[in-house]
Amino acid sequence: MITGTNQIGNKSSKEGTKTFSSFDPKKNTATPWVFHEATTEEVEEAVALAHQAFGSYKNCSGRQRAQFLRAIATEIDHLGDALITTYCTESGLPEGRAKGERGRTMGQLQLFAQLLEEGSWVEAVIEHADPQRQPQPKPDLRKMLFPLGPVAIFGASNFPLAFSTAGGDTASALAAGCPVVVKSHPMHPGTGELVASAIIKAAKSSGMPNGIFSHLHSAGHEIGQQLVKHPKIKAVGFTGSRAGGTALYKLAAERQEPIPVFAEMGSINPVVLLPSALQTDLDGWATQYAASITLAAGQFCTNPGLLLALKSTTLDAFIAQLSKEIVKLEPSCMLHPNIYDAYAAGKSDLAAQGGVTLAADYEKETAANTPQPAVITVNGANFMKNPKLHKEVFGPFSVVVRCEDATQMGEILNQLEGQLTGTVLGSETELVKYTHIVDALQSRVGRILFNGVPTGVEVNTAMVHGGPYPASTDPRFTSVGTSAIKRWVRPVSFQNWPNTLLPDALKEENPLGISRLVEGNHTR
């Protein structure tokens, strides 16, 4: 049952008088649920509890933390249909997607549990003493990773489960040993509340300290700002808009004690179509890209918003085919009227730019909050001189650029900002022939793909979901996959520390049996 309360550690609380409701975009009406905005005092209490909980949580073993993460996954599963229904009501997304995303969310929690159980993620490094070394004896020095402290997390609108309350940011921070305070996303506070209740149940059954997790409702910015500025918050995770992520990043940098912020802020995910791709499989790529561009109403961070190709009659044929395929697909509902309105405005704005042609525009009427997908085309020169065309239009939309030649294509790529992904369609021969293009693409993305679509983000050890700004605020980290844990930890060296009192990961006898770097060599 959704009660509209905040979760302040183990306590449900609704002290605030300011309320808001979530919205059902399919019915185009507010949901019946009323949420109480967290008060300044509730935020303060949540952070104080998180700080207190950190004192014991940081000393929990990897196995204990793993058990907690697995318990969260189980409790999310136990929420059953209520979670799916709430998710669909608040997001306008279909049931299949809800179930898929629930599976992914549980899978992420289990993946981090596995990482903790295996244990080598702490990067234990050992250098033994050498008392005979000249001119100075060499000390015994051992280092490993420790949690930073309480983390504030801001969920994404477009993944109400997998990138929100118990999503990848929360899972990785809890795995690292950091208590989490979530600023609930105002577009799915009911979904968030249910998931928060599952986390609290899991925390209690796993014997975790009160304050390990809190969940705060707010439709405005103040609560989030209070969190980011709080001296006891030691890092921030954010998934959302460039404006939002950048604002929090700057706020954190202005603190008396600046703290790390990892904000993933989306991108236009450029796709380079080299000639052979269109020559060998024009229809296939048109179908795949029509599906990728419109998937979940184009509301993926990795949505391909920019296709670059050399001008040719084959390209014209591809654009025609892509356009045909795109308008064939049934449009789907967006998350919220605000997102729908931003899409409609962005699309009109870009379609009206100089030199732009509307190649595809879904013309049939659509239901409430359901966008009409579109593809625009422009030549390379017009694209280059108009930075508006380089910006993301969040939704089922893509810009196809007819490049004059490969040189211009390289110039265009070199003008682009940082991106989550970049894709090349073509042959191996072309990858060699167009090295400068591949090079330009690789230098500004977190993930580079060959002959595929960028939508679909694997959650494993090799994923990078991040990239140079504005894809993220720090290209050295990822928000998806096991390495996401690295955002919330710092190394500590122990010098000449007694072996029996070292953390297990650093003890000489390696009681955890983890992989360690000893005098520069990996050993177990």
Add this chain to the structure above:
Amino acid sequence: MITGTNQIGNKSSKEGTKTFSSFDPKKNTATPWVFHEATTEEVEEAVALAHQAFGSYKNCSGRQRAQFLRAIATEIDHLGDALITTYCTESGLPEGRAKGERGRTMGQLQLFAQLLEEGSWVEAVIEHADPQRQPQPKPDLRKMLFPLGPVAIFGASNFPLAFSTAGGDTASALAAGCPVVVKSHPMHPGTGELVASAIIKAAKSSGMPNGIFSHLHSAGHEIGQQLVKHPKIKAVGFTGSRAGGTALYKLAAERQEPIPVFAEMGSINPVVLLPSALQTDLDGWATQYAASITLAAGQFCTNPGLLLALKSTTLDAFIAQLSKEIVKLEPSCMLHPNIYDAYAAGKSDLAAQGGVTLAADYEKETAANTPQPAVITVNGANFMKNPKLHKEVFGPFSVVVRCEDATQMGEILNQLEGQLTGTVLGSETELVKYTHIVDALQSRVGRILFNGVPTGVEVNTAMVHGGPYPASTDPRFTSVGTSAIKRWVRPVSFQNWPNTLLPDALKEENPLGISRLVEGNHTR
């Protein structure tokens, strides 16, 4: 020969009309050398060249980069006595220290060369495809670390070789594959110029691209700010004051494209003296700490500036002994009159605070710019209520706090800001008995030591030289040791990329023979 010129890639240049001289603190007079401040245009040219050089340098193999680093070490050695003399003239430090630091600088370059030759530092991670996986096929995904781009480096005053022009920041950035633009330290521009000439010689003999390294003179702030704000600079390394590092950090956060800044800003390096240490070896610790506090006129980032102990007659005896030892040692010259003046002012200021007693003060007259070491004492309550006493006084100075009891000692530690190091003197039994103290210390330091002195920083795989702010601007990194390279790199994932066109580190057959994580297991 010192010519006062800037090094703009391979070109010597002195277009500017603004000049300054360095200072000989021992003779208390300016050196004969006149340096031309870099002009705005020279900065622009250096960065443009670095950007250009990055295009080819990032594709150099690890072996090529290693050869370059080894060549730099050799060329520094070839500078011979001229380097040692210049170093001593500009720093006031003795010849033995100059030679030791030269050895360390060469050692650091060789250590990174080894790291590159071994190759596993790129953290290659492989997840093989599984086309049969349900509900979606699993793609082939491989990631590794790539350089960020040109890095701006600001050397430290107190290590004119090991933390300056060719110091740890430069060595790690060049190792990572990043061109470097050094803002020369105005207290040792001549030393910097000689080292820069060695780097350029090495770059030429190793066939490195023009622009891989530049060296810019400036006595003011503008050149540094221009560098940090330049869109083609992708990261910043700094060692120096809290004010300087924080200012550059904030400047970088305000850029259109924010970039990572690693600033190491020193600390007071708290030392906890548990009762048994004083009971078993009062004289020994007094002697060791007198030496550590006054080493190189106290001008080490890891200088122990704060000693905490439980009040007792044994502690009184220790303070007396420490004071006696400190005034026995011959004081040595500081780097510059500005640093000497700041020391004298800081010392007087702290000695005049409420409840403070001057326990040791070197009373004999000293030579120019030669500080009179001092130790002050204060009780726990007075220390806690006066934040001035928590700040670093850069020089041969330490505060001994007489704590009421272990609870108060824990409270004091919990009040302290982030620190590079923390040290515990005592017995193993005490480490267990005083867990809350060890815990409080560990949670705010980059390195924790048992029964030693914090001065003396090993350069190896297990070192952490960094820590929570204000020790550094990002506790997740270190500026000393092989892991320092991680500041300048970001991961990139390759999805379904043709094996033959992958970087060698990611090719299926592992041609480099490096250690890789394959489906979560370390393999070679």
